[in-house]
Amino acid sequence: MLGISLKAIYSVAKKEFADNVRNRWIVALTIIFVILMLLASYVAGAQTGGGSVLGGMEETVIGLMSIAVILIPLIAVMLGYASIAGECENGSMGILLSHPIRRGEILVGKLIGLGFVIVVSTVVGFGSAGILIAATVGAESGAAYVSFIGLTILSGFLYLSMAVLFSTIAKSRTKALGMGVVLIFWSMIYGMIIFGVYMATGGDIQGLMTGSEPFPNWLYASIVISPADLYQLAVMMAFEIKLVFGYSFDVPFFMTTEFAVMVQILWIELAVVLAYFSFKKRDI
């Protein structure tokens, strides 16, 4: 009887969703997310009343993205960090494991249930902003907007699977949260690190701005280790935005949305596999 019980996975997913969709932190972060998204879509795009649709679209996407890139990781980490360590700490994991369910089933069930909370938060945030944009500017970029939502959910899944991995490794929920914060921080400062490395390796800001000295490919490719940059690359390529705050940037030919999506899926797969082994050998 080594088969996996889909029924058990479904039960855990349903329980996780029901428990966490009512979690005060998640509700609060989602509300903040919705408000900021509405503000950004109003200020950047909707405000122009469609006068400058193309420019408005770009500003709007960058505005929404810079909010999502902070709030979605926060929501994902808040959902995932306590999922294993917290339950082990407070004793509910012991009870759960005294019922006929395998650790792998618990892990998968949690990822699905918590993932679904991310889907809800993202769709609520982007949905309300989308309605405002469609009503004021128009729905020309509707298809790209839908992929924008999909890419945001993917990024949320990446942070969630990492947070759950941290939760299987860390002895306490506090330590798991600490690791999650480090991941978010790492993503936030990675851009600065890249510039530091660029300067240190003989790069020249002046040349970069004027485009006479393009960013080296290897340095560009290094964003595969920064989840936030992968997300932003994927979104900008999806909307074919090549101009950020007035600066044009030429990305290497291989840095496509598909590439960024593949790398993020690889992150998720790795995190889930590592989480499985770490949880399996853990003493509860």
Added chain:
Amino acid sequence: MNENYDPEIAIETRNLSKRFKDVLAVDSLYMSVKRGEIYGFLGPNGAGKTTTIKMIMGLIRATRGNIFLNGTRIDDGFDVEHRRKTGYLPEQVAFYRNLTPVQTLNFFCELKDVDKSIVVPLIEEVGLTDAIHRKVGTYSKGMVQLLGIAQAMIGNPSIYIFDEPMGGLDARWVKVTREKIRNLNKQGATVLFSSHILSEVQALCNRVAIIDEGKLLAVDTVPNLSKRLHIMPQLEITVPGLGGRVPEAVFNVPGVETAEAEGDKLLVTCDTDARVDVITALKEAGVEIRDFRTIEPSLEDAFVKMISGGGD
């Protein structure tokens, strides 16, 4: 199934050991719990009780040794089927903050493949009907503990394993819990429960195992154990103006083992039956008694005796 399976044994450990870094928490434990008995697992905090129970429940991996439930070896960690027939209450009980008790128990019913129609009657049975619509996150410790017992009862297990089921509960909840354990046992279940409080174990158990520093020191019935350990309750009598002197009359009472005086307090160790005689003898000798009480022997005393060779 193992070849030496005794159908009378519900839980068995053989040579069970667990090492945490440089601490040997459980040391070559051989233990067997008979079918249908209440088995007390007694020891001070840190003796290895919880570690042993967690190994039996498959929550932590044994460093060495084997565990059998109803004759099936379970320490290889693959079989989850045996968990359908066991009910477990950990030392620290917790559930999911934002779910109601019905949602919580429904979830465990799904996992155990048990019809959900039992949930509401089960909540009623443990006395939580008044709080049935509240979120479990708002429950007191005693209420969570009761929900824990309800959770363990899903699927009518034949084996119950309770880790400190009365730890930190006030008198009312202790009584409820004790009755619950007795009822489950009456219905035919085997109960293994741990405690560091002698009186809890005394009141409930058929047999008691004493464990310390990961080693099993003794297994016996409560009366036999008391006899072996010479555990006797102490009588503390307050006599004004005693002045540290033991009245002669005490020593003439049959059944008195020792008597000593500390200030105004007279401490007499004697058989349970001799307690009234001691009081009477003192009164007859004209000693004024202001107050008296019985001090139950602490487990620590028993351990000191056992470790210093007072046991066998």
